[in-house]
Amino acid sequence: MRVILYSFTIVLASVLTSGSLVAGTNGILEGRTIDKQTHDGIVGVNVTIDGMHLGGTTDSEGYYQINNVRAGVYDVRFSILGYQRIIMKQVTIIPDLRTRLNMELNASVIELNAVEIRTEQPLIQRDQAATEFSIGETKIENLPVSTIQEVVALQPGTTLEGNVCGGKTAEVVYLVDGIQLQDVIGGGLGATLPKSSITALTIYTGGFEAEYGNALSGVINVVTKTGSDRHTIGVRLERDNWLPLEWNEQQDREMELELTASGPLLPRQLSYFTAHTASFSDSRWWQDFREFFPSSISKNYSGLGKLEYEMSPSMKLNLQGIYSLHSWRDYEYSWRYNLDGLPARSRNSYRLTAGISQTLSDHSFYTVSMSEFLLKSRIGEGDKNDLSLQPYEYDFFLRYIIAGERNWWANTRQTITTLKGDYTNQIGKEHFFKTGIELNLYDIYSDLVKYEPQKTYFGKPIADAPMLNYSNTYSYFPRSGSAFIQDKIQFEHDGSNLSLGIRWDFFDPRAERPIVEYIALNSSHDFKQQVTGTTRARFKQQFSPRVALAAPVGPLSFFFLNFGYYFQFPLFDYLYSGINPVQLREGVKNVLTGNPDLEPERTITWEIGFKNGITNNIVWSVTYFQKHTENQVDAKTLVPFDSKYAGDYGFASYVNNAEALARGIEFVVSKEYDERLSGSASYAYMTTEGLSEYVDQQINFAQWGFPVAPTTFPLSWDQRHTFKANIESKLPLGIQSNLILLYNSARPYTYYPTRDGFKPANPTQQFVPNNARMQNVFFLNLKLSKQFMLNEFPKSTLTIYADGRNILNTENVKWIDSNGRIGGELNDPGAYYDPRRVRIGARVEF
């Protein structure tokens, strides 16, 4: 009979300074076994990980190390003749963690039953010098969240829209199993994943290591599940419209169905995992949509499938496929009486990845992977020649669009082939060395037809003004790549860690750009700009050093500091739109053209912090960060004369001429490993100021004719005070409760009133962006769930849950117009964040 002991054991895990062991999907389990009585190391202890067919043996001093362990939760067994066997339950391996599990064994002449001990993830990683938050699958399952972005929004230093530490949302890079899953033309995550496919989510908001590149603000690393050694199937159904519409209008008419399955195909050799989700929704605007379209307005199908083949105990082959198919229609409040005038949208992406990982020795391993990612997006249906190109029609009061269609059609495709390899070696006890290379080959195609009426700053159409033409077509094959070296040095005598890394990135746009020459006009200081031809855009490269230091200052406290150069190549649309040589020779008609010579945006960031464990399960930390970003992309007007290439009218192009500065301090307190009550709370004070907050800003100011103040201003996501809390508790009747509180102080908007929508009320008033503040925002989200055991063996469970968002139905303001009106003159309800929504669901697993 097994004796089960539950004890809270703090296991000090030494963590790499966010250096991923295998691009953020795997970890290392290591530690030392000693005799409980003599305290001597025990040689030859077998350490095995259940379900992984991985293991190791302690050396002459009792140390062991098991590399290349996939992130997840496992039982670890310690056994050797002459000692009582021990099973450590629920050992969590999180990506980018080197989990240390020390063990004391009791000598025993006779064979005793194995002792089971439950362990928890250590609260303090004394040598963690980066700002990192890791969330496991159980936690993700219990949180009232649906998407990866919603999980990110719960972390300190982030906003609801996904800004991290004061940066733009496009400055965040998303990885799935170590390989980027980005939309390189428009920005953002390139696909959606079934929630049940995620085993761990690691969010780096600062100090990420040399192996992470092309990111300025944050790195979101998603690790997906792998096959298991027994067959499991799960089904989940969730809806927010269980009640009739007449009873409950607080819904999006949303339904989600999810299927998962995993298991062995060949015992101990070949296993599979698959998850698929189908989501349907009419959005919060269903009352208007139903006048034009049948349900469902938004359809989303996503899935993931994996095969893992263990060729030998030291070599694994894995194959992974991801698909994400999304179709929807846009909604704009001013189009609510003519919603079929807005184009239909779709976005389909696929990724196939094959990889091999091999453990070369007890201390070294390598991985090689290849992936092919395809993303196709469409705006509009049918052929682009079907567009009428006529302006749409406003109502008499110039408020609603009542007839006509938006002249917008697009067909874009991006294919990214990635080859990646890295090698990891534990050299001695002190050096954890890693190096890697990556090559990306892109095939980018975009065909866009877009004509928009000229409007004033205040949104009113300018009568008789010609339409603005944003149309363009391009096809390019750029390349990028990187190489990095990093070493984490652990000083055993005091437990401090020094991490050093350097990264080299290159980008070859493989395109031409117009040559703009500046010709002096006679003897004056004036000049004219002349387009005289085209030239090949330059090959770009960058070296980025990263340094981090973590040093303990007490048994449960440590100090850390990190510094680094980070950069990100601009989105491809800013490089290539409108510079088709044929189009240029015909005379540039586009409003805004790309610039393949754009430099990467660069950030210099440093952080300093302190962490302290108050008790075994309560820890607090304080972190100060500062981030200066330069070379931000904006637009500039170029007006060429006498140019046979560019015609006789002007155009604007993207340039690197803006910068921003973000600074802040974060306080976090966490309490874990208490079923009755656990969770965390954070407070952040942060300022974010800059010269430009979106890429078209300068050209818009020029068109509107505003005298713009030449100073930095608070950016739209500058929320000075942010407070977040997450409380988990076990209620009576076995109900699991998870409460989230999100608060941020008022964000800025631009107050620049008008009386008629065409001219400012005070023409002499200088236009200062973001010169006023909106209202504070407060959300309360709650998830309750109850699990029922349907069968003990084989284990099958039924979980019923209620997921409530904004349960107090607070009206949180999202935007205010330049006259200070929430929702503008139409009182657009979209000026508020989503009202209360409750989803009820059930999940069966067997």
Next chain:
Amino acid sequence: MTISKLIRRSNAFFAVTIVLLLTFIGSCKEPLPPRNDPSDILQGTIEGLYALTASENTLKVILTIRNTYDETLQDTAYILGSFRIILARDSSYHKSITIADTNLIEGTYNRNTGVLTMDPNTIIRLRYTWNFIDDYGRDLRRNIFQYQPDPNCADRKIALKEFFFLQSSVRVYRKTTTVAPPATLYPLCHVDVYVDPRSCPPIRTDIPCE
């Protein structure tokens, strides 16, 4: 912590949770706002003007409409309405006429396209000229006005003051509501004949008559 305390705290938490749950099913209405087009954006005033000249001896009724909306209004004119002039002491004497774009005397109106433009705070004016003959063909100069010799001029007579209600109701655009300003009471002392100012002192018609 004692067991009883633990139970009490758990129950309190549970009760709070149930209350929160109950909020889920309360207040479940979420209608989208109805469309409320701006109303009463055109404000009107009506006035009278007695025109006494060598070539004219009429009462002009003028309706002034102002755009009080913050936007420029521009659309095909749909001017349709009426003027009504009513003798205050005997309402059986009245004149009603239909207003159309031909009554427009001021405003940015393109007669070729029919498009009328009213910028914010600008006006249009509609005018009718009345010859004192009512809807039944009765001439008020014979039946109603009571003339007295003009003590200042032997060549003309001035009628005793009569009051007229001036009313109007007109639609300017199809999308706007009808403009119906409050009725105006206009005093009129009709003069039987115009006399050259070189012969007699002129009669002022721009001020109320005595």
